[in-house]
Each structure stands twice: as structure tokens, then as C-alpha cells.
Amino acid sequence: MLTLIRNLTFGVVLLAAIVLFGTSLPTWWGGHFGGYRLLAHMFASGLVVVGLPVYAILRWTDWLSPPMPSRGSSWTFWTLLLTGFLTIASMYACMLPSTSTPWMITLIDFHGWIGATMLVAAIAHLVTFRRANSTAN
Amino acid sequence: MRQASKTAWLAIPFVVLILGGLTNLCWGADGGRRFAHSDSDKRYLHHIVLYDINNRKITPDSDQPYSPKNTCGRCHDYETISHGWHFNAFRSHTLRAASTNSSDDSANLEDSERTNAADSSHERVTDGRPGEPWIWTDSRTGTQLPLSYRNWPGRFNPDAIGITELEMVRHFGGRLPGGGMGSQDERPSAETTDADSTDEVPPSRWQLTGDLEVDCMVCHAVSGAYDFELRRDTIGSENFAWAPTAALRLGEIDGSVARIKEGTDPDDPRTQSKIPKVKYDANRFGPDGSVFMDLVRHVENNACYQCHSQRTVGDDGIESRFIHDNDVHLRAGMNCTDCHRNGIDHQIARGFEGEQHPESFASMTTLNCVGCHLGTDFYLDEEDRENSITQLEITNRPGRLGAPLPDHDGLPPLHFEKLTCTACHSGPVPSSSAAGLMTSLAHGLGEKAHRTGEELPSIRGPLFIPEDSSHPAAMHDSTGDQDSSDNHAGSSDSRPSGPDARVTVARGMWPAYWGEMLDGNVRPLSPEKVYAATRRSLRVRRGFIEEISKPKLSSRDLVELLGEERGKVDPSEYTAEERDQVDALQLKEGEALFDEKVAASLEAIQEELDVQQAVYVSTGTVYALAEPEPAETNDAEEEPNPKKATTTDNEADAPNRLRTVSVGNPDAVSMVSWPMAHNVRPAGWSLGATGCLECHADESVLFASTVTPVGPAPAVGTAVTMASLQGIDEADRLLWNQMFGGRKWYKLLVAGSLVVLGVMMLLGLAAAANRRGGLATGSLATSERTS
Known part of the structure; x- marks a missing residue:
């Protein structure tokens, strides 16, 4: 049951990450971010904000007792958490009333790059996780 | 012979060099201009000799007004100055007229020459971002007609309506710093404007009024040295050429061109004797015959x-x-x-x-x-x-x-x-609905008058509309040809448009005028001709609104409405309910009067001005005469008459004489707007200073404040939200607002998420460190055992 919930949570996070990246794509070429794309981006961001910590808690127990996860799976997991943390934090800083416009521009730029990295980490985590599972089986 | 020819060829470069040197001397080494300048930040005192229009020196005994062109132009580049922004309000028209005139000639030019001419012409006829129109206001006929010679959206070209340059200067000269149409050099020549006319040209009244030259002192005089009020009065008397002299109070002006009959021969000795004369104040002249002009280089705010x-x-x-x-x-x-x-x-x-x-x-x-x-x-x-x-x-x-x-x-x-x-x-502090605005150009602010704030033209603001929306489509359902009216400027290409247009703050007004229908489009008629044709039918002495649209109720009506006691109290003592009752009755009577008098005036215009279908435009609505048998003859474009219930009790069975019609050029009847920039409010008073919810809320002024079409007609327009003027879907806006409503909780959620993730990563680091420590301890123990 725990495995199912864990896998479902990761699936939601991965799907949300894909939506987040997809909706932001036009801005990578100087496009405008607004309207329904921004709306979808904001909805998907909510899923990551909730899903990623839940997945982190559920998955962290793997490191409490043997057998320990594979090295690849470990690396992608912690990378996913770190990039996710930075992605969320960079947008959270923009939401604070103390961030100036130049800082906001820098943070939004960073948010885009680290968000893309998070997607890569999530995909890599999926691959390494599946590989580790199949090896174990 | 050959030797002489060779010598001549060799001499050419020297001649060119000498001529070049002479030219340089003539224009001086002072930045390429032939006028000397002080090159100091200090103020240059102007004790100068005055000259009249004929370049004669003015003495205390002279009776001619001084000419700024011949006086100031002696030391300053009048020609260049006179093409500046404030003086070229009418210049686009002159240039376009000249361009049209020369287009025939250009047919004979080589291609390259024609291109250069076109480029040159295009370069010079620049209208810039739309600004406040010249609003021809006539409170007697209920007219507020936005005009401009610049090709700005929503404004009508006076020339196309039949308003002459003289009428424009007569009407707006008090707010013109001179030049443009007021100056002979800038007016399109008679050959240009009346090329096809075979009628005998009447004597030009300009010969009597003189030119309204660029008056440098309008702006450059120090505060208090220039009498703007006297200048306006002088221009109002059609003493255009005398205005600069009068405004500086250099002497008294005796006579008024306005009193000279139209069409009078200027060369007639009797007419000449009526032309104004100046009686100069000898105290203003120094011993050397010069006059001190108290002026500054940097114009003082008071002049603006x-x-x-x-x-x-x-x-x-x-x-x-x-x-x-x-x-x-x-x-x-x-x-x-x-x-x-x-x-x-x-x-x-x-x-x-x-x-x-x-x-x-x-x-x-x-x-x-x-x-x-x-x-x-x-x-x-x-x-x-x-x-x-x-x-x-x-x-x-x-x-x-x-x-x-x-x-x-x-x-x-x-x-x-x-x-x-x-x-x-920027702009006045916005509220839930756009307020009324009065401007110097439109309402003559600065003149002594008893203003109530209800005077025409009715301008509204602040409006939050896209930069390119001088004619927001949202204000009119019909989508007619925007450029179908040849006298009505289409959209400007000088500003961003479409989705890239940003929202800005603006003023707006709804044109009101008498016009004619041509091929389904409405076109204004000359306001002067309309006044002459409708004088008897309208019979308005003071104002269209107070005498027709919102007539004063008789004491008998008030007693009948409010009772014997309350009907006689001062209106300021009415209760809110009584005020509403009085307003309702006033509107009802106004609508009946409007129906009767406007219909009679439309008939008069059709008859006297030989117009097939005359109409009256106000508040975004076009009124035309009703068909004799409306039930059977209404055409497809007729709209339901909104005044079905507007007749008085006595006329309950009388048919309405007016109907509303739609037109093919809705831009000619819908809102005209122009951006505003001042006053700039302090940062703490700017929109959004208190946070996102100041704008991203259902009742925010940026989106939810409204503007209601207003005009002389007794019609109550439908309020329109700024969001609709911005082209924003109301459902989308409310959806976004809901998201912003939960923003505070979302921030808490995100903070919680970050805390959990942070803790997890710290725990992970601790576990890793622990493992590494365990491994190190293990390996140490192993090594100790080995040893």
C-alpha cells in the first residue's frame, strides 16, 4: 500500500513537473507568460509544492534500514529534492513583499533553469528507481 | 581660348572654397546658426527695440502693434522655432495640403526624386501620440466635437467638416501660442484649398484680423508680466495681430475687428478707419526707445x-x-x-x-x-x-x-x-466610477467664470484602458469600417496595439454633434452652420442641458410632486428620496423636450442646409427623425426607441418624433480618449502600494471601476467596466481574483513545504554523515584489530 502511495505521489510530481516545464516553454524564447498557461503553471506548482515533501517523507524511510537504495537512485532522489527545494524557494522569494524588481528578474531566471533541472532529476530518478526495482526483483 | 578655359576650370575649387568660407562666416561658428547667443546660465536682459509687421521701429507715438516675428526674430531663429510642437498643432494640415498639391507635380519627377520627396514629406508630417483634441463646444446646440488637424483616432479634421482656419483660430486662439493656422506663412494657400472653386473669392478677413504670430512671451514672460486674460479677450475681439501687444500691456488697443461686418472690403477707407489702433504707454519705453521685456529662458510653471x-x-x-x-x-x-x-x-x-x-x-x-x-x-x-x-x-x-x-x-x-x-x-485618485474632469483647453480654466462642473464638454477620467484604445471596441457592438469616414481619423500607427498594448490611464469623452448620414456613415456638419439653422427651432439662450435635457421644474410641478410644504423648500434641503423624485421628473420632461426640439431642429437642418438625413449624435447614440409610419416603414437598421415611456402624460398618445439609428462608422460616435500623465501621485498613493489584492480583487478600481457615457442628450448611458474596455473576460478576472484571494494561505503552504523539504535534506545529510562516520569507525576498528 505504501509503495502504491509512494509511486502515485511521484507520478503526480513528475506529471506536474512536465506540465510546469511545458507551460513555461514559450518564455524560453522571450515569449509572454500569462493567461491560461500561467494559470495551468500555477495549478501544477501547487501539486509539486504538496507532492514533493510527501514523496520525500515516504521515500526517506528507505534510508533508515537495509537494504539501502542503489547509489544512482540515491543521487537522483536527493538531487530531485534539492532542485525542487530551490525551485519552490526561488518562487516563494518572489512572492514576498520585500523582493525588488531586479532581484525578482534574477530569481525568475533562476527559477526557470532550476525548474528545468528538477524535471531532468525527476526523470532520472524514475529511470534509476525502475532499474533498481527490476534488479531487486 | 583653350588656356582661358583651363584657367576657369582651375578657379572653380577656389570659388567653392571662398563661398564656403563666406557661408561659414555668415552662419557663424556658433553651432551652425546665424544668431548670436549668450552661452551663459545667467539671465540675458532684453532691453529691445520693437518692430511692427512692416518692420518699422515702434516708438511711443506708433499706433501699430508690435510683431514678435519681426522683433524677436531679429535675434532668434523664428522660422525654426515656429515649427515646434506647440506651434504646429495645425501644421500637419498645412503639410498634407502642400503634399497633396505637390503630388501632381511629382508625377513629372524622376523616380528617385519622387521617393526623396515622399520620404521628406513623411518625415515632416509626424503627428505623435494622440493628445487632447480641440473640442468645439457650443452649449446652445449641445455640441462637443473633438477636432484635430493631426491624424489622431477619433478626432475630426476641421477642414473636412467645413470649419475654416479663421474659425479655428477665432474659437481656440486664446489657447494657442500663435503660429500654425494663425500665421500666413503656415496656412495652406487659397489655390491649394480652393483649387477647384470657380466662385469669386470673398475678401479675406485675415487682412483685418492680422496674423496670430508665435508669441514668445506667452511662455517666456516671467509670471505676472503677461496678461493671459487680456490676450484671450483681444483674440476674442478678433484683434489677432494686437494680442501680443495687449497681453504685455504695452498700450491700449482701441477698436475691435469683430465689430467689422463679415465680407467687408479690407481696402475700403471706411473699413480701414475701423481697424484697431494702439496707444502705447510711453513709460514703457526707455530713453533709447527700447522696451524691457521681462523674460526667462526656462519657462515658468505658471505659463504651462x-x-x-x-x-x-x-x-x-x-x-x-x-x-x-x-x-x-x-x-x-x-x-x-x-x-x-x-x-x-x-x-x-x-x-x-x-x-x-x-x-x-x-x-x-x-x-x-x-x-x-x-x-x-x-x-x-x-x-x-x-x-x-x-x-x-x-x-x-x-x-x-x-x-x-x-x-x-x-x-x-x-x-x-x-x-x-x-x-x-498618475491621475486623480481613482474611485469606483470615473469622475468628471475639466481642462484648460476644453473648459477655459483660468478665465473668471461661475462654473458648476456640469459645463460641456463632458470629460471623464481616470480611465484604465489600453494605450491603443482611442476607440475601444467594447464601447460599441457594431464593427463598422474604421476608416470609412474620410473626415475622421483612423487608428494611429505610432503606438503599440493589440495584445502588446499596455493599460494606461486616460481621459475620455463622447462626441456630441449634429451631422448627416452619407452611405450609412455619420459625418458632422459645420457647428456654425448648425447654430444658424437651429437657432429658431432649439431656442436655447444659455445651455442645451439646462433648457432642454434637464429643464428647471416649475414651482407648480414641484408642489404637485412633493406636496405643498416640501415643494417650496430650497433644493439643497431635499431628502435623497425627494432628490430622486425631482431628478426623475426632470429627466422625463427633458426627454419630452428633447424629442420635440431635436426633431424640429433636424427638420430645419434638412431644409436649410440641404441635407438628406440629418442626425444628432450624443452619448454614443445617433438620433434621427422617426419615419412617418414607424410600424410599417422601419428599416433593418432601426433600433428600439428607448424613449417609449418618455412622453409626458398629456402627450401619452403622441408618437415619438425621434428614433435611434446605428451607423457604419461607430468610431465617429463612440468614446474618444487620450492619455494623461499628471499629476503624478506619491508612491504610497499608487495603485498596488498595499499589495496584490488592491488590484486583483473583485472591486478593484483598475478593473472594476466604471465609466458611464455622458453627453448633452437626456440619455442615461450604460456603465462600462475598465476590465471590459481592456478586453478582459469577466469570468477570467474573477477566477484570477479567487487565486489571489487564497495567496496568503498558499504562501503558508509553500513555506511549510520548504520547511519539510529542508528538514528532509538535513536528515539525509545527517544520515549520510552518520553512515560515513560509522564506516570510518568500522574501518578504524578493523585496522586496530588487524594491528
Whole structure:
């Protein structure tokens, strides 16, 4: 049951990450971010904000007792958490009333790059996780 | 012979060099101009000799007015100055007329020459960003007609309506600094305008009025040295050429051209004897015959206020000046000309982003909000900013004139793509509905008068509309051909349009005029001709609104409505309910009167001006005469008559004489707008200063405030929200607002998420460190055992 919930949570996070990246794509070429794309981006961001910590808690127990996860799976997991943390934090800083416009521009730029990295980490985590599972089986 | 020819060829370069040297001497080494200048920051005292229009020196015994052109023009480049922004309000028309006139000639030119001529013409006829129109207002006929010779959307070209240059100067000259149509040099020649006319040309009245030359002292005189009121009165008397003399109070003007009958022969000795004479004040002349002109180079604010003042009209009338703060820039000690400056060409910087200024160097083009406060590279991305040439210039950095650098804390950069600076920072403090506005140009502010705030033209603001929406489509359902009316300017190409257009703050008005229907389009008629034709049918003495649309109720009506006791009290003592009752009755009577008098006037116009179908336009509605048998003969374009219930009890069975019709050029009847930039409010009073929810809420003024079409007709327009004028779907807006409503909780959720993730990563690090420590301990124990 725990495995199912864990896998479902990761699936939601991965799907949300894909939506987040997809909706932001036009801005990578100087496009405008607004309207329904921004709306979808904001909805998907909510899923990551909730899903990623839940997945982190559920998955962290793997490191409490043997057998320990594979090295690849470990690396992608912690990378996913770190990039996710930075992605969320960079947008959270923009939401604070103390961030100036130049800082906001820098943070939004960073948010885009680290968000893309998070997607890569999530995909890599999926691959390494599946590989580790199949090896174990 | 051959030797002589060879010598001549050799001499040519020398001749060219000598001529070049002479030219250089003539124009001087002073920046290419032939006029001397002081080159000092100190004020240059002007004790100067005055000259009249015939270049004769003026003495205390002269009786001719002084000519600024011949007086100031002796030392200043009048020709260049006279093409500056304030003097070329009518110039586009002159240039276009000249361009049209020369187009036939250009057929004979070589292709390259024709291209150059066209380019040159295109370059010179620049209308710039739309500004306030000249609003021809006639309270007797209920007319508020936006005019401009500049090709600005929503404005009508006076020439196409049949309003002559003389009428324009007569009507608006009091607010013109001179030049343009007021000057013979700038008016299209009679051959140009009346090329096809075979009628005998009547004697020009300009010969009597004289030219309204560019009057340098209008702006450059120190405060108190120039009498604007007397200048207006003098122009009102059609003493155009005498206005500069009168305004400086150099002497008394005896006579009035206005009293000379129209069509009088100017050369007639009897007419000549009626032409005004000047009796100069001898005390103004020095021993050397010079006159001290008390003037400054940098124009004082007082001169600008003459034409650039604005008052807000609230529910209680014109808001007092003492409750209004000044523009923050003025409070900081700046002057209008610190930003709105110009060179000798007098192409004054208007100060908006993207302004195409003839002086293309940055020190002029950066004189706008962004240029001073954020720097010219504000909109560039990081890469472009690094490659930007302007970034290398110190003068392009933010902080010009000591401008504070705004942090815009918490404001996502998206807002700079969606809003102009002025949208949040400028204009009267907005409320739930647009207020009334009065401007110097439209309402003659500065003149002594008893104003109530209800005077025409009815201008509304602040409006939050896209930069390109001089005619918001949302104001009219019909989608007619925008350029179908040849006398009505189409959309301008000088501003961003479509989805890229940012929301800005603006003023707006609904045109009201008498016109004719031509091929389904409405076209205004000359207001002067309309007044003459409708004088008997309208019978308005003071104002269309107070005598027709909103007539004063008789004491008998009031007693019948409110009772014997309350019907006799002062209106200021009415209760809210009584006020509503009185207003309702007033509207009812107004609608009946409007129906009767406008119908009679439309008939009079059709008869006297030989118009097939006359109409009256007001409040975005077009009124035409009803068909004799409406039930059977209404055509497809007829709309339901909104005044079915407007007849009085006595006339309950009388048929309505008016009907409303739709037109093929809705832009000719819908709202005309123009941006406003001042007064700039302090940062704490800008929209959004308290947070996102100030704008992203259901009742925010930026989106939910309304504007109601107003005009002389007794029609109650439908209020329109700013969001609809911005083209924003109401459902989308409410959806976004809901998201912003939960923003505070979302922030808490995100903070919680970050805390959990942070803790998890710390625990992970601790576990890793523990494992590594365990491994190290294990390996140490192993090594100890081994040893």
C-alpha cells in the first residue's frame, strides 16, 4: 500500500513537473507568460509544492534500514529534492513583499533553469528507481 | 581660348572654397546658426527695440502693434522655432495640403526624386501620440466635437467638416501660442484649398484680423508680466495681430475687428478707419526707445498652467484646489521644463516612452518615467543589456535629475509588460466610477467664470484602458469600417496595439454633434452652420442641458410632486428620496423636450442646409427623425426607441418624433480618449502600494471601476467596466481574483513545504554523515584489530 502511495505521489510530481516545464516553454524564447498557461503553471506548482515533501517523507524511510537504495537512485532522489527545494524557494522569494524588481528578474531566471533541472532529476530518478526495482526483483 | 578655359576650370575649387568660407562666416561658428547667443546660465536682459509687421521701429507715438516675428526674430531663429510642437498643432494640415498639391507635380519627377520627396514629406508630417483634441463646444446646440488637424483616432479634421482656419483660430486662439493656422506663412494657400472653386473669392478677413504670430512671451514672460486674460479677450475681439501687444500691456488697443461686418472690403477707407489702433504707454519705453521685456529662458510653471490645468468634478461639483496635492515632481522642486524641455527647434519633449523625438540623442529620448527612474536599459534582458551601447553612457543610467530608483518590492516584472508607469502612479485618485474632469483647453480654466462642473464638454477620467484604445471596441457592438469616414481619423500607427498594448490611464469623452448620414456613415456638419439653422427651432439662450435635457421644474410641478410644504423648500434641503423624485421628473420632461426640439431642429437642418438625413449624435447614440409610419416603414437598421415611456402624460398618445439609428462608422460616435500623465501621485498613493489584492480583487478600481457615457442628450448611458474596455473576460478576472484571494494561505503552504523539504535534506545529510562516520569507525576498528 505504501509503495502504491509512494509511486502515485511521484507520478503526480513528475506529471506536474512536465506540465510546469511545458507551460513555461514559450518564455524560453522571450515569449509572454500569462493567461491560461500561467494559470495551468500555477495549478501544477501547487501539486509539486504538496507532492514533493510527501514523496520525500515516504521515500526517506528507505534510508533508515537495509537494504539501502542503489547509489544512482540515491543521487537522483536527493538531487530531485534539492532542485525542487530551490525551485519552490526561488518562487516563494518572489512572492514576498520585500523582493525588488531586479532581484525578482534574477530569481525568475533562476527559477526557470532550476525548474528545468528538477524535471531532468525527476526523470532520472524514475529511470534509476525502475532499474533498481527490476534488479531487486 | 583653350588656356582661358583651363584657367576657369582651375578657379572653380577656389570659388567653392571662398563661398564656403563666406557661408561659414555668415552662419557663424556658433553651432551652425546665424544668431548670436549668450552661452551663459545667467539671465540675458532684453532691453529691445520693437518692430511692427512692416518692420518699422515702434516708438511711443506708433499706433501699430508690435510683431514678435519681426522683433524677436531679429535675434532668434523664428522660422525654426515656429515649427515646434506647440506651434504646429495645425501644421500637419498645412503639410498634407502642400503634399497633396505637390503630388501632381511629382508625377513629372524622376523616380528617385519622387521617393526623396515622399520620404521628406513623411518625415515632416509626424503627428505623435494622440493628445487632447480641440473640442468645439457650443452649449446652445449641445455640441462637443473633438477636432484635430493631426491624424489622431477619433478626432475630426476641421477642414473636412467645413470649419475654416479663421474659425479655428477665432474659437481656440486664446489657447494657442500663435503660429500654425494663425500665421500666413503656415496656412495652406487659397489655390491649394480652393483649387477647384470657380466662385469669386470673398475678401479675406485675415487682412483685418492680422496674423496670430508665435508669441514668445506667452511662455517666456516671467509670471505676472503677461496678461493671459487680456490676450484671450483681444483674440476674442478678433484683434489677432494686437494680442501680443495687449497681453504685455504695452498700450491700449482701441477698436475691435469683430465689430467689422463679415465680407467687408479690407481696402475700403471706411473699413480701414475701423481697424484697431494702439496707444502705447510711453513709460514703457526707455530713453533709447527700447522696451524691457521681462523674460526667462526656462519657462515658468505658471505659463504651462495656462493651458495645462485640470480640475476634478465630484458629486458635489468642482473639487477645491486645497484638497489636492500637487504633482510629486513639482513638490520635489522641479519645474515642468525640467522634463518637458526643448532645443531651439522647440520640439518639446512630451515625455512618454517610445517618443520619436527629432533630437534623437539620448538626453532627450530618456526624458520619461523609465528613462529617469529605471534607466534606458530597464526593458533589456541580461544579454542585450551587456551588449547595449547606451549602457556605456553614464547619462543613460537611472537616477537622472535625482530620480529615486524604485524597488517595486514584491511586484512581479510581468506588470511592466502589462501596465504603463502612469496607470498606477498618475491621475486623480481613482474611485469606483470615473469622475468628471475639466481642462484648460476644453473648459477655459483660468478665465473668471461661475462654473458648476456640469459645463460641456463632458470629460471623464481616470480611465484604465489600453494605450491603443482611442476607440475601444467594447464601447460599441457594431464593427463598422474604421476608416470609412474620410473626415475622421483612423487608428494611429505610432503606438503599440493589440495584445502588446499596455493599460494606461486616460481621459475620455463622447462626441456630441449634429451631422448627416452619407452611405450609412455619420459625418458632422459645420457647428456654425448648425447654430444658424437651429437657432429658431432649439431656442436655447444659455445651455442645451439646462433648457432642454434637464429643464428647471416649475414651482407648480414641484408642489404637485412633493406636496405643498416640501415643494417650496430650497433644493439643497431635499431628502435623497425627494432628490430622486425631482431628478426623475426632470429627466422625463427633458426627454419630452428633447424629442420635440431635436426633431424640429433636424427638420430645419434638412431644409436649410440641404441635407438628406440629418442626425444628432450624443452619448454614443445617433438620433434621427422617426419615419412617418414607424410600424410599417422601419428599416433593418432601426433600433428600439428607448424613449417609449418618455412622453409626458398629456402627450401619452403622441408618437415619438425621434428614433435611434446605428451607423457604419461607430468610431465617429463612440468614446474618444487620450492619455494623461499628471499629476503624478506619491508612491504610497499608487495603485498596488498595499499589495496584490488592491488590484486583483473583485472591486478593484483598475478593473472594476466604471465609466458611464455622458453627453448633452437626456440619455442615461450604460456603465462600462475598465476590465471590459481592456478586453478582459469577466469570468477570467474573477477566477484570477479567487487565486489571489487564497495567496496568503498558499504562501503558508509553500513555506511549510520548504520547511519539510529542508528538514528532509538535513536528515539525509545527517544520515549520510552518520553512515560515513560509522564506516570510518568500522574501518578504524578493523585496522586496530588487524594491528
